[in-house]
Amino acid sequence: MATLKLRDARKSFGTTEVIKGVDIDIDDGEFVVFVGPSGCGKSTLLRMISGLEDVTSGTIEIDGQVVNDLPPKERGIAMVFQTYAIFPHMTVRENVGFGLTINKIDKATKEKKVREAARILQMEHLLDRRPSQLSGGQRQRVAIGRAIVRDPKVFLFDEPLSNLDAALRMDMRMEIGKLHQDLKATMIYVTHDQVEAMTLADKIVVLKDGLVMQVGAPMELYHEPANLFVAGFLGAPSMNFIEVTVDALEGDRARVSNAALDPITVSTRGRAFTVGQQAILGVRPQYLHPVKDAEGQLHGTIRITERLGAETIVEVRLNDGEPLIAALAEDLVYEPGTSIGFDFDPERAQLFPPQD
Numbered sequence: 001m002a003t004l005k006l007r008d009a010r011k012s013f014g015t016t017e018v019i020k021g022v023d024i025d026i027d028d029g030e031f032v033v034f035v036g037p038s039g040c041g042k043s044t045l046l047r048m049i050s051g052l053e054d055v056t057s058g059t060i061e062i063d064g065q066v067v068n069d070l071p072p073k074e075r076g077i078a079m080v081f082q083t084y085a086i087f088p089h090m091t092v093r094e095n096v097g098f099g100l101t102i103n104k105i106d107k108a109t110k111e112k113k114v115r116e117a118a119r120i121l122q123m124e125h126l127l128d129r130r131p132s133q134l135s136g137g138q139r140q141r142v143a144i145g146r147a148i149v150r151d152p153k154v155f156l157f158d159e160p161l162s163n164l165d166a167a168l169r170m171d172m173r174m175e176i177g178k179l180h181q182d183l184k185a186t187m188i189y190v191t192h193d194q195v196e197a198m199t200l201a202d203k204i205v206v207l208k209d210g211l212v213m214q215v216g217a218p219m220e221l222y223h224e225p226a227n228l229f230v231a232g233f234l235g236a237p238s239m240n241f242i243e244v245t246v247d248a249l250e251g252d253r254a255r256v257s258n259a260a261l262d263p264i265t266v267s268t269r270g271r272a273f274t275v276g277q278q279a280i281l282g283v284r285p286q287y288l289h290p291v292k293d294a295e296g297q298l299h300g301t302i303r304i305t306e307r308l309g310a311e312t313i314v315e316v317r318l319n320d321g322e323p324l325i326a327a328l329a330e331d332l333v334y335e336p337g338t339s340i341g342f343d344f345d346p347e348r349a350q351l352f353p354p355q356d
């Protein structure tokens, strides 16, 4: 168990800086997810924490000790990668116990630890199989087992589920959540998948271009995104961004409108706007409610209806020509070309400056 602290951590490859000054605090036993698009620096940051990549400047502390110059095996971490990195010629038992074998741990202790990891991961019946006799999910479980037996202070996961098909991914996601509940260890989990971030994390760190965009609990980020990037990244379908004009300001309230939106008053959440300026109104698809006879605040025409089963997604062409996505109840179906109006709770809308 351990705490982690990054202070102004930076990493350059040659002259290109890819991690541009990152500060992160991780509590003992916390499950932290680094999320962001491909290439934003998630793996690099994780590798810096593990010691596989050196730090160009700044510090990384584990349990109050600066570990910048400590080799990976002395940091008390264990890492699980997207590719399983298990040995095909070894059984599950040998693979899981591999780290203990090379560290010359005695046989009885090793067998006990391997059994315990197998029990936690529900693969005791697989211990004598070889990787070729396992499914993708079972192979990843072997890799996780190998991390567990090492009793690390911190678990690092780099997109461990990305090679699995959708159904398995969901199973394994739940298992990793359960693993954290069982072990109560500090875990850092890297993914580009916002669903994994939302479901697994105690705390999400949203990254973009080597910079932290926002840190917070999943629902905190969902309801109070700090900027357009976070607002658009978390949640599916993505938040609608509607270009509006700021018509009036009073205290922390702004009245906004456009050709498709009747004037509404929303909170500025402390952001600065000026009257007459363009701004972006963010409204989640789930917060839009269709109103009879095309009334409501937001007006347009149905283009496409997609019935997903649990919900119906409609794509709307707003009266100013811009697209809008709404997520509606499963039994609501509209013909293309139907005029439609939506209501929404202005308190749930977000107002952002245009180039956030």
Ligand SMILES: Nc1ncnc2c1ncn2[C@@H]1O[C@H](COP(=O)(O)OP(=O)(O)O)[C@@H](O)[C@H]1O
Binding pocket: 013, 018, 036, 037, 038, 039, 040, 041, 042, 043, 044, 045
């Ligand atoms: N060894 C390396 N040499 C040069 N550039 C690298 C190296 N590793 C990663 N990068 C670059 O650093 C950036 C971040 O990469 P990475 O951390 O792998 O992103 P992510 O894991 O978020 O997809 C990318 O632009 C990538 O091309």
Ligand SMILES: [Mg+2]
Binding pocket: 042, 043, 044
């Ligand atoms: Mg990566």
